[in-house]
Amino acid sequence: MARAGLTAERLTRAGAELADEVGFDQVTVSELARRFDVKVASLYSHLRNSQELKTRIALFALEELADRVAAALAGRAGKDALAAFANVYRDYAREHPGRYAATQLRLTPEEAAASAGGRHAQMTRAVLRGYDLGEPDQTHAVRLLGSVFHGYVSLEMGGGFSHSAPDTQETWSRVLDALDALLRNWPAP
Amino acid sequence: MARAGLTAERLTRAGAELADEVGFDQVTVSELARRFDVKVASLYSHLRNSQELKTRIALFALEELADRVAAALAGRAGKDALAAFANVYRDYAREHPGRYAATQLRLTPEEAAASAGGRHAQMTRAVLRGYDLGEPDQTHAVRLLGSVFHGYVSLEMGGGFSHSAPDTQETWSRVLDALDALLRNWPAP
DNA sequence: TCGATTTGCCTAAAGGTATTAGGCATATGC
DNA sequence: GCATATGCCTAATACCTTTAGGCAAATCGA
Numbered sequence: 392m393a394r395a396g397l398t399a400e401r402l403t404r405a406g407a408e409l410a411d412e413v414g415f416d417q418v419t420v421s422e423l424a425r426r427f428d429v430k431v432a433s434l435y436s437h438l439r440n441s442q443e444l445k446t447r448i449a450l451f452a453l454e455e456l457a458d459r460v461a462a463a464l465a466g467r468a469g470k471d472a473l474a475a476f477a478n479v480y481r482d483y484a485r486e487h488p489g490r491y492a493a494t495q496l497r498l499t500p501e502e503a504a505a506s507a508g509g510r511h512a513q514m515t516r517a518v519l520r521g522y523d524l525g526e527p528d529q530t531h532a533v534r535l536l537g538s539v540f541h542g543y544v545s546l547e548m549g550g551g552f553s554h555s556a557p558d559t560q561e562t563w564s565r566v567l568d569a570l571d572a573l574l575r576n577w578p579a580p
Numbered sequence: 581m582a583r584a585g586l587t588a589e590r591l592t593r594a595g596a597e598l599a600d601e602v603g604f605d606q607v608t609v610s611e612l613a614r615r616f617d618v619k620v621a622s623l624y625s626h627l628r629n630s631q632e633l634k635t636r637i638a639l640f641a642l643e644e645l646a647d648r649v650a651a652a653l654a655g656r657a658g659k660d661a662l663a664a665f666a667n668v669y670r671d672y673a674r675e676h677p678g679r680y681a682a683t684q685l686r687l688t689p690e691e692a693a694a695s696a697g698g699r700h701a702q703m704t705r706a707v708l709r710g711y712d713l714g715e716p717d718q719t720h721a722v723r724l725l726g727s728v729f730h731g732y733v734s735l736e737m738g739g740g741f742s743h744s745a746p747d748t749q750e751t752w753s754r755v756l757d758a759l760d761a762l763l764r765n766w767p768a769p
Numbered sequence: 770t771c772g773a774t775t776t777g778c779c780t781a782a783a784g785g786t787a788t789t790a791g792g793c794a795t796a797t798g799c
Numbered sequence: 800g801c802a803t804a805t806g807c808c809t810a811a812t813a814c815c816t817t818t819a820g821g822c823a824a825a826t827c828g829a
Contacts, residue, residue: 580757
């Protein structure tokens with residue numbers, strides 16, 4: 392019988408698509424095998440276990456998201472860069488909810504070190520170059536931005552902002568205005 | 581043989597404790613049955629299914645958290661109230677990680693309506709009473725605060741801020757300072 | 770090009786979780 | 800004290816995960 396041509400990479404990509412369709416925590420080795428028309432045990436030649444599949448999807452999503460941020464940031468500065476950065480995050484989460492959820496997977500220190508996490512942090516610092524912040528304020532600001540973006544996207548996707556006016560797009564714009572104002576006027580300790 | 585005295589409430593509380601010990605998504609009907617020294621099927625007289633258990637834990641946690649916020653806000657205003665509110669969230673998440681994760685469970689509109697979600701929103705508005713914000717800015721600010729608190733706690737617990745100086749307590753204080761400054765000086769559209 | 774070896778996918782099997790159906794014993798109410 | 804309702808149990812089905820061992824297809828060396 393012909394071989395299916397499985398590889399960890401193909402499984403990871405298919406897993407990412409599956410995550411977007413059914414949710415990251417519904418991603419299952421069995422379903423993936425079904426999609427490749429292959430028996431479940433066959434996947435274990437390419438993946439140590441179910442956890443490794445999830446980790447790979449997470450690392451894949453982190454890279455993909457970092458690539459998009461990098462592209463969006465090119466040639467922008469100040470509030471323009473801030474908004475571009477923020478919109479990439481939000482759009483990615485809406486377009487790929489499963490992959491976005493995957494980026495929140497808790498990684499081991501080694502996995503985290505090998506991930507695109509560092510690029511995300513660097514790019515956040517790049518955005519802050521348009522504002523006048525020294526250390527340690529810059530680090531505080533990096534963490535604040537990460538919190539706002541992740542928190543907003545997470546609550547919005549979870550339906551936390553539903554059923555109430557004004558619409559979330561309006562709030563999103565005003566939040567970006569507010570963050571820009573805050574960064575231009577960062578309070579002294 | 582003696583009866584175990586199961587009720588949906590006891591199962592919910594035990595489920596919340598289990599969540600704190602092993603993580604919300606590791607909460608299982610089987611493990612719960614084991615803890616009550618009872619057969620798994622017995623739980624299905626009290627719970628429709630595994631999903632209902634999770635929903636009940638989520639509703640329980642939302643109530644518990646709302647109660648703590650209410651207690652903390654009593655007699656406070658302005659930045660004092662802001663910090664108290666924020667600290668309750670953060671402390672709750674640290675003390676009860678599983679329950680905190682449960683509060684992020686996506687609820688149906690009916691479940692959400694019957695939950696303490698409304699109290700949370702009301703209390704956030706109460707905090708904003710100390711600042712001079714009309715509508716729709718107040719709603720934008722409510723969403724911003726929710727995003728920052730949830731995002732920060734979520735990233736901090738997920739290890740997103742690890743391995744780097746300055747420590748997260750310092751950042752937390754400075755973030756609260758920044759939010760206070762921002763709310764006192766909310767930018768016009 | 771043929772034989773040896775590696776590699777890829779399969780069958781088989783064990784163990785865990787979720788869920789339903791049906792039974793017996795223990796409480797509860799008249 | 801008896802009838803009923805209720806609580807927990809046994810049994811069975813259906814997934815999902817993971818490991819062990821086997822056969823055939825691809826690959827490599829001569």
